Every structure is written in structure tokens, then in C-alpha cells.
Amino acid sequence: MLVYPLTENAELRALEPWRADEFADYIARDREHLAPWLPWAQALTDVDSTRAWLQRYADSTAQDMGRIYGIWLDGRLVGGTLFRVFDVRASTAEIGVWLSAEAGGRGLITLAARRMIDWVFRERKLHRVEWRCTPTNQRSQAVAKRLGMTLDGVLRGAFPHNGVHHDVQVWSLLASEWQDLEDR
Numbered sequence: 001m002l003v004y005p006l007t008e009n010a011e012l013r014a015l016e017p018w019r020a021d022e023f024a025d026y027i028a029r030d031r032e033h034l035a036p037w038l039p040w041a042q043a044l045t046d047v048d049s050t051r052a053w054l055q056r057y058a059d060s061t062a063q064d065m066g067r068i069y070g071i072w073l074d075g076r077l078v079g080g081t082l083f084r085v086f087d088v089r090a091s092t093a094e095i096g097v098w099l100s101a102e103a104g105g106r107g108l109i110t111l112a113a114r115r116m117i118d119w120v121f122r123e124r125k126l127h128r129v130e131w132r133c134t135p136t137n138q139r140s141q142a143v144a145k146r147l148g149m150t151l152d153g154v155l156r157g158a159f160p161h162n163g164v165h166h167d168v169q170v171w172s173l174l175a176s177e178w179q180d181l182e183d184r
């Protein structure tokens with residue numbers, strides 16, 4: 001995938017190490033908005049740490065594991081998605097997402113996640129896609145619901161972040177359910 005159009009002015013592209021400067025600028029702009037939910041938004045504080053993180057994803061992509069993508073709106077990087085987990089043997093992938101507040105409310109994340117789920121199920125023939133978020137993250141839960149996911153349950157105190165052991169909701173979608181949703 002070089003570029004996948006989401007809308008007439010928004011695109012999903014692979015977020016590769018050569019884009020570290022652009023991604024570091026994006027994180028610096030959006031840090032306050034992302035940091036309550038995403039530990040990497042606190043940890044990646046300069047271009048070198050950002051490039052190293054993107055390189056880990058590039059290496060993981062080469063091994064057919066995790067992957068990371070960016071979302072550009074009118075040519076500006078405004079968010080992204082990733083496969084935090086992409087495990088062919090376990091037939092499971094986990095999607096993560098983020099977006100600038102000013103790019104929200106247009107469905108860009110839902111459209112990007114749909115494209116990723118479609119790829120997981122139709123092209124890669126995996127069985128399960130997961131979505132994890134804290135119970136307080138209403139907007140993330142809204143996306144999971146919009147994607148037709150089911151809440152499997154809650155992992156109590158499973159996410160240590162900012163000195164708190166947060167609960168984690170696990171949402172999922174199975175390949176057969178995706179087919180049903182697409183057929184409707």
C-alpha cells in the first residue's frame with residue numbers, strides 16, 4: 001500500500017522511518033490530546049526516539065507482524081492507526097488509533113479501521129480483530145461500536161499509565177461477523 005484514499009482530501013499511508021521528522025512534529029503538536037491514552041505520545045520526545053520507534057514497526061512489518069500507518073488530511077499528518085499486534089499463528093490482530101482533535105468528527109478513523117479490518121479478514125484470512133481501550137475513553141469505544149465490535153470483557157488493572165493501573169476493555173470482531181456486516 002503506497003496510499004489508500006479515505007475521502008477526497010484524506011489518505012492513509014504507511015508511516016515509515018523516513019517520516020520521523022513529520023511524525024515527531026505531529027506528536028509535539030498533539031501530545032496533550034494523546035498522552036492521557038497513549039504511552040508512546042509521552043515517550044517519543046524527539047526525532048531520534050521517534051525514528052527508532054518507527055524503525056521497530058518497519059522491522060516488525062518485515063516479519064509480517066505489527067504495522068503502522070499515518071492519516072493525512074489536506075496533505076498534513078493528523079493521525080494514524082497501527083496493528084499493535086499482528087499474529088498470523090494466533091490468527092489475531094489488534095488495532096490502535098489516534099487523531100488530532102481538529103480532524104475528528106469526519107469518520108477518518110472509522111474509515112481507516114474498516115480498511116484495515118477488511119485487509120485482515122479478506123486478504124490475510126485472520127480470524128479475529130481486537131480493539132482495546134480504557135472504560136473512560138468514550139470516543140474510542142464509540143469507534144469500536146461503530147465498527148460492529150462486541151465487548152468481550154474487562155481486564156482489571158491491566159494498563160499501568162501515569163501511576164494508575166487502568167482497567168482495559170477488550171472489544172473484538174470475528175471474520176464471520178465482518179462478512180455478515182458487509183452483506184447487510
Ligand SMILES: CC(C)(COP(=O)(O)OP(=O)(O)OC[C@H]1O[C@@H](n2cnc3c(N)ncnc32)[C@H](O)[C@@H]1OP(=O)(O)O)[C@@H](O)C(=O)NCCC(=O)NCCS
Nearest residue numbers: 034037097098099104105106107108109110132133139140
Ligand atoms: C479515539 C479517536 C481516534 C476517535 O476519533 P473520532 O474523530 O471520534 O473518530 P472518527 O474519525 O471515526 O469520527 C467519528 C465521528 O465522525 C462522524 N462521521 C462523519 N462521517 C462519518 C463516516 N463516514 N463514518 C463514520 N463516522 C463519521 C461520526 O458520526 C462521529 O461523530 P461524533 O464524534 O459526533 O459522534 C480520537 O478521539 C482520539 O485520537 N483520541 C485520543 C487518542 C485515543 O484515545 N486513541 C485510542 C486509544 S484506545
